[in-house]
Amino acid sequence: MKKKILGVAIIATLAITAGWNYQQNKQNTDFLDLTLANVEALARGEGSSACETLCPKSGYMCILRYSDGTLESCPDRWS
Structure with missing residues (x-):
């Protein structure tokens, strides 16, 4: 009987x-999504553009895809 109680x-x-653990991971995912959205908003905002920051001058056209589904092309990154 003690073994059954211990097992239960x-x-x-x-x-x-x-x-x-599931609840903690779910909260972390929500936080990561919010953090990613904030980083993308900052990358689009003031100062240097996201194209200048994320796309090296490599001779190829760079297209950025954001998590909200929008695209930004950086044609001026050709060199």
Whole structure:
């Protein structure tokens, strides 16, 4: 009987731990999405453009795809 109680307690502890871990990971994902959106907004904003920052002058056309689905082409990066 003690083994059954111990087994049920271990299974309950594992289930609670898994649920807590899932919730923590879900919150981290939301935070990462928000952080990425902020970085992209800053890259589009003041100062040097995202093209200058992210696209080297390599002789190829650079196209940036943002997480919201928008595209930005950087044709002036040809050299």
